[in-house]
Amino acid sequence: MNILKRLRDKNSRRGLWLISPTLLWMIGLLIIPLILVVITSLGQRDPDGNVIYTFSVNNYLRLIGYSFNAPCGDTPPPCFDDLYITILWRSLVLAFQTTVLVILVGYPLAYYVARAPARWRNLLLFLILIPLWTNFVIRVYAWIMILRSQGVINNLLEAVWPVILPVYTVLYNLILSPLSAFLPLHLSAPGAFQPLEMLYTPGAVLVGMLYEFLPFMILPMYTSLEKIEPALYEAAADLGASAARTFWRVTLPLSAPGIVAGTILVFIPVMGTFIVSDILGGRQVILVGNLIQRQFLDARDPTFGSAASIILMVMTLIVTIFYTRRFGFGEEIASA
Amino acid sequence: MARLYDHHTPMSNRRSPWLTLVSLLVYAFLYAPIAVLMVYAFNSSRTNIVFEGLVNQGPCGPFYWFCRLSNNHEVLSAAGNTLTIALTSTIASTIIGTMAALALQRYHFPAKTFSEVSLYIPIVIPEIVMGIGILVLFSALFRWLNGALSLEGDRRLALGLGTVIVSHIAFSIPFVTLVVRARLHGFDKAVEEAAMDLGANEWITFWRVTLPMIAPGVLSGAMLAFTLSLDDFVITFFTNGPGSTTLPIYIYGLLRRIITPEVNALSTVWILIVLIALLVTQWLQNAEDPFRAVRILARAFSPLFQWLRPGR
Numbered sequence: 176m177n178i179l180k181r182l183r184d185k186n187s188r189r190g191l192w193l194i195s196p197t198l199l200w201m202i203g204l205l206i207i208p209l210i211l212v213v214i215t216s217l218g219q220r221d222p223d224g225n226v227i228y229t230f231s232v233n234n235y236l237r238l239i240g241y242s243f244n245a246p247c248g249d250t251p252p253p254c255f256d257d258l259y260i261t262i263l264w265r266s267l268v269l270a271f272q273t274t275v276l277v278i279l280v281g282y283p284l285a286y287y288v289a290r291a292p293a294r295w296r297n298l299l300l301f302l303i304l305i306p307l308w309t310n311f312v313i314r315v316y317a318w319i320m321i322l323r324s325q326g327v328i329n330n331l332l333e334a335v336w337p338v339i340l341p342v343y344t345v346l347y348n349l350i351l352s353p354l355s356a357f358l359p360l361h362l363s364a365p366g367a368f369q370p371l372e373m374l375y376t377p378g379a380v381l382v383g384m385l386y387e388f389l390p391f392m393i394l395p396m397y398t399s400l401e402k403i404e405p406a407l408y409e410a411a412a413d414l415g416a417s418a419a420r421t422f423w424r425v426t427l428p429l430s431a432p433g434i435v436a437g438t439i440l441v442f443i444p445v446m447g448t449f450i451v452s453d454i455l456g457g458r459q460v461i462l463v464g465n466l467i468q469r470q471f472l473d474a475r476d477p478t479f480g481s482a483a484s485i486i487l488m489v490m491t492l493i494v495t496i497f498y499t500r501r502f503g504f505g506e507e508i509a510s511a
Numbered sequence: 512m513a514r515l516y517d518h519h520t521p522m523s524n525r526r527s528p529w530l531t532l533v534s535l536l537v538y539a540f541l542y543a544p545i546a547v548l549m550v551y552a553f554n555s556s557r558t559n560i561v562f563e564g565l566v567n568q569g570p571c572g573p574f575y576w577f578c579r580l581s582n583n584h585e586v587l588s589a590a591g592n593t594l595t596i597a598l599t600s601t602i603a604s605t606i607i608g609t610m611a612a613l614a615l616q617r618y619h620f621p622a623k624t625f626s627e628v629s630l631y632i633p634i635v636i637p638e639i640v641m642g643i644g645i646l647v648l649f650s651a652l653f654r655w656l657n658g659a660l661s662l663e664g665d666r667r668l669a670l671g672l673g674t675v676i677v678s679h680i681a682f683s684i685p686f687v688t689l690v691v692r693a694r695l696h697g698f699d700k701a702v703e704e705a706a707m708d709l710g711a712n713e714w715i716t717f718w719r720v721t722l723p724m725i726a727p728g729v730l731s732g733a734m735l736a737f738t739l740s741l742d743d744f745v746i747t748f749f750t751n752g753p754g755s756t757t758l759p760i761y762i763y764g765l766l767r768r769i770i771t772p773e774v775n776a777l778s779t780v781w782i783l784i785v786l787i788a789l790l791v792t793q794w795l796q797n798a799e800d801p802f803r804a805v806r807i808l809a810r811a812f813s814p815l816f817q818w819l820r821p822g823r
Contacts, residue, residue: 186620190614190618191622192614193610193613197607197610197614198622198629200684201630204678204681205629205633208647211648212640212643215647284534287534302538306541306542313548313762313782316774316778320548320551320559447638447640448638467639471643481643484639487640488640492636495635
């Protein structure tokens with residue numbers, strides 16, 4: 176009754192008219208697809224790759240390690256196989272590592288730009304944005320040229336090797352070689368240059384992620400750092416606080432909303448991305464994004480892929496909800 | 512006294528040299544890959560693994576790979592698709608998103624909370640989930656429609672430009688709404704009421720008062736939607752079909768085969784175009800008349816757009 180009355184109201188009719196295309200899109204291309212993914216994840220795949228709609232949680236059981244058909248090592252099925260749990264865990268750990276690394280690398284720059292003279296600030300900010308606007312795929316590709324065994328880093332190292340070698344020889348003979356008796360150091364003896372194998376390692380994926388998502392963290396951090404009144408720093412200094420104390424007690428707490436917003440902007444996409452790990456990780460670093468992509472394209476089991484995406488969504492939602500409950504959903508997301 | 516104040520350096524401007532050094536290093540980190548990418552676009556080695564020297568071949572000399580690019584029909588059609596998708600989805604999502612922002616900021620209506628929540632979903636779920644969701648939806652929908660309408664051969668509904676555009680509109684709307692709402696938030700409603708009091712009807716008030724005032728927000732929203740669409744890989748990856756390949760998808764496909772300097776040339780052109788577009792919009796946004804930006808941009812892009820059209 177109440178709703179009918181409100182519908183007759185001119186104000187609410189106009190509001191509904193204005194929101195209706197948005198609702199059409201959000202329901203049609205977001206909510207219905209999500210419901211379909213849930214339904215698909217409960218289905219089963221027939222031998223031809225078609226989806227049979229059932230109501231089974233087998234896909235979820237498989238994800239948490241229950242193997243129905245395939246043996247796990249020597250154990251015949253059904254048994255416990257940690258393949259998919261490992262992938263999920265790896266994605267989560269990598270997303271955390273990326274977020275922490277991005278904060279550590281991005282904070283000094285955000286601080287630097289926020290405290291720069293006003294006339295320089297826009298230019299400095301613009302310089303952070305430009306790499307963001309060059310395409311995502313192009314940015315990952317650039318790292319292949321840098322990291323591969325005949326890439327830029329190895330070429331540079333090879334060029335300066337004659338200089339490094341004597342230093343390394345001295346270091347190796349005096350310190351590193353005796354130390355390796357006590358510590359598990361895997362160092363090669365000094366000799367001819369050998370290219371570092373960096374591409375297709377977890378480290379390469381981490382660097383790629385850092386590069387891709389750095390601007391997403393810097394921008395919201397900058398927004399909250401810029402809002403801090405310079406008078407506050409002066410007040411802290413006048414009251415006798417050291418630079419370090421001012422940082423821990425004034426700057427960091429006041430810039431926390433930016434870090435929270437940046438974390439949401441970085442953590443969620445890192446959890447789901449598959450391009451970086453696909454291009455820089457090769458077959459070595461498989462994340463949940465790669466798992467989903469392969470189920471939909473190569474392995475042709477949409478039901479298992481759907482289950483994996485539901486798990487992925489739940490994992491990111493839990494982290495996001497925890498985060499927003501704890502710290503609030505910053506306005507910084509809007510300004511980024 | 513005034514002189515003394517001019518020379519007084521406030522504490523906020525005193526920066527440690529270490530901070531400057533670290534910042535410079537981070538900037539170097541941001542730009543080094545782009546520089547490498549551009550340098551390798553002039554490589555004489557076809558395999559492009561080692562930089563073997565400046566290419567100097569054919570009539571184009573050092574721009575050999577760029578010239579090859581301009582004869583590559585796949586690249587041109589991918590570029591055309593990318594622009595078509597970005598322009599169409601930007602226009603649609605800007606209109607829809609601005610309407611939503613007005614609705615949410617100005618009116619009370621039954622489904623308001625639901626709308627607000629649904630607009631946050633694309634921001635808080637990983638893009639891949641949305642991508643496969645839309646893929647599942649379209650494949651189910653098309654299978655059903657093709658069967659129900661008994662469509663055969665070429666008339667069968669399939670993934671293509673249409674599905675990509677519709678999906679891009681979906682992920683752009685929330686961002687446009689967010690940006691326009693932020694602009695509406697600081698906007699004095701009394702100005703609109705004054706216009707109405709002076710006899711303007713609602714349409715005239717909207718076109719003459721509200722829209723000019725929120726125009727910078729609408730323009731930023733449109734810019735955001737445009738760049739999101741240009742940059743998108745994941746959603747396009749799952750919703751494109753034969754004939755609707757975009758540049759990111761095309762480059763990704765090349766990465767799995769032999770990578771020639773052509774990819775670098777393509778990336779270089781892309782980066783330069785984006786840079787010019789950014790500088791132009793930056794310059795335009797400072798201009799007094801915000802609509803001038805749209806007009807000039809449209810004029811600037813129209814020949815390019817015609818030149819890039821796949822059927823040319």
